[in-house]
Amino acid sequence: MKNTRQIKVGDRFLGGDAPILVQSMCNTDTADINSTVTQINELAAQGCDIIRVAVPDFDAANALKEIKKNISIPLVADIHFDYRLAVESAKNGADKIRINPGNIGGEDKLREVIAACKDRNIPVRVGVNSGSLDRELLNKYGNTPRALAESAMRSVSLLCDRGFEDICISIKSSSVFKTVKTYRLVSEMCDFPLHLGVTEAGGEEMGTIKSAAAFGALLVDGIGDTLRVSLTDDPVKEVVAAKKILKALDLHTSGVNIISCPTCGRTRVDLIPLAAHIEKRLCGVKTKLNVAVMGCAVNGPGEAREADIGIACGKGEGLIFKHGEILYKVPENELADKLIEEIEKMTGEKI
Template sequence: MEQIIRKQTRKVMCGNVEIGGDAPITVQSMTNTFTKNIRSTVNQILALEEVGCEIIRVAVADMEDAEAIKEIKKQIHIPIVADIHFDYRLAIKSIENGIDKLRINPGNIGSIERVQKVVEAAKPREIPIRIGVNVGSIHKDILEKYNGQPTSQGMVESALEHVEILENLDYNNIVISLKGTDIKMTVDAYKIMSQKVNYPLHVGITHSGTLFDGSIRSSIGVGSLLLDGIGDTMRISLTDDPREEVKVAREILKSLGLRNFGINYITCPTCGRTKINIIELSKKIQEGLKDFNKPITVAIMGCAVNGPGEARQSDIGIAGGIGEALLFKKGVIIRKIKEEDIVKTLVEEINQM
């Protein structure tokens, strides 16, 4: 796979996880529990950890949520981000209770004095602040500048206003996000921003939809940015179980070769040449290899016409025939396998690799 060259940004630390620089692109999600409900919040975070979530964000809507962070932090294993709007006191309390990162817009929490108090609490603890601008939070004056309509340039200008507030307070432990529902507007905004700053960028398409349509929209938007080397951390926003967000994010990164998360499958879409039930066969093979974590590429092809040739880049694979399949490695045919032995043989071969 051709290598993607990432834009180099400055590195920040979110707890023990690196964001930016040469660090791997990290996968985030957000809980949908009431943070003050410690048990349900912890249980959801632990479930997210199991599917590979690396940073988790929680909503801090009141002081009870902020107080809960202290206990939640004791029971989880990944960095936790406090999502705060308007009330600087919630940010300070979250910092005091061990938060690893803040999501807050300095321009939305009142006076410079209030922002300074947040910075004074965050600075000695080296807590990064994520400035998150979306189409609904563009400053009114900037909206008017662009005829009252959200634009990619307007999103960037609004974010830079918030950045300037922190920089004027001598604080540059910053991450920026520019999420919108319009894919092109969002992608353009990130591209503009990537030319203006070297702060790490948190990428995503906001309110992208349910599992099916949201995964497609996010894959197009986030995938476009990642292909251009833009993005240091990411969240796929779906109207579904947060675990699905993590699964989709990991699959995007795996598909682009940016992270190694176990097996990458190349599977045949089937056609009239297919003489074997490739759909059921694919399901059985993936089930048999669900616990295999080595970064290899496995091809499951429907016929010998395209199998070994089209899947030449795969490490191992099969190409179906009438009652049998060809086993191949790196495009080279090794031997034939009876249909009833395909799953067993392929799983055994892979486990020996």
């Protein structure tokens, strides 16, 4: 990964050599403390590392104090326009403030926000999106990745020029191409940690695909320190999707990645339900593990050589293998149980 500067958000490190953190955003009314806390704890249980809440008014800013007491993951206050809400959120325990420094109303106000964050060692996420590009940049570059990247860097300079560098950056566009190109440019222009996201990506299926396409292009190049999959759906699905994308890129830090074959004319077992059954049983495993579920022994263990452990099915029986080496043969109806047994031995976890 690109070695970005590291910042601290609550008790989590973001950037540098830290793992890529998964974020989501509550869709509850922030001032409704019970619902917000319940949702945050549900998201944390699914693997959300950092949670953001909208702070549109003082009721929301004041609620942060009580919310903080009842959650275990860092809390980010999302502010638009009103600097007083940023200052109040910092006072009430927010672990990070998300603002666009260009639209909070000028010098004095910006300095107050900076002072409030500095006092409490809270970073700022500079959020820029294609809808809020300034006219000069639009005229100069059009609505292009270059304009977005320059806009982000201008916003960052507003903070850096005033001695504040505890920053991470997000640039959002609903276009996958524009997102990828803009982040690549920003990554060349600075070494602040980057928060990846495709905004207004759509519902669960297309939203996940768009995010995976953009994050994949960036993360294989080492760009990106934290991410949010934005979905028009339950935020829990955002976290689940983000985790899956990280697994697909082998950038996850825990949990099972299933490697299963697509089945073909050689398959002699009902592999599809078997793979689904195994995936379900392993969904709570914490250890980072690649588990293969292959339809035949001809290509199975060989094709799944990168797997830590797996099964290769045959006619009425199958093989259990570990790091490409065959351990033993078992009857088909015992395959799943034996595999789980071996994984329990390997991980020391009770499944």
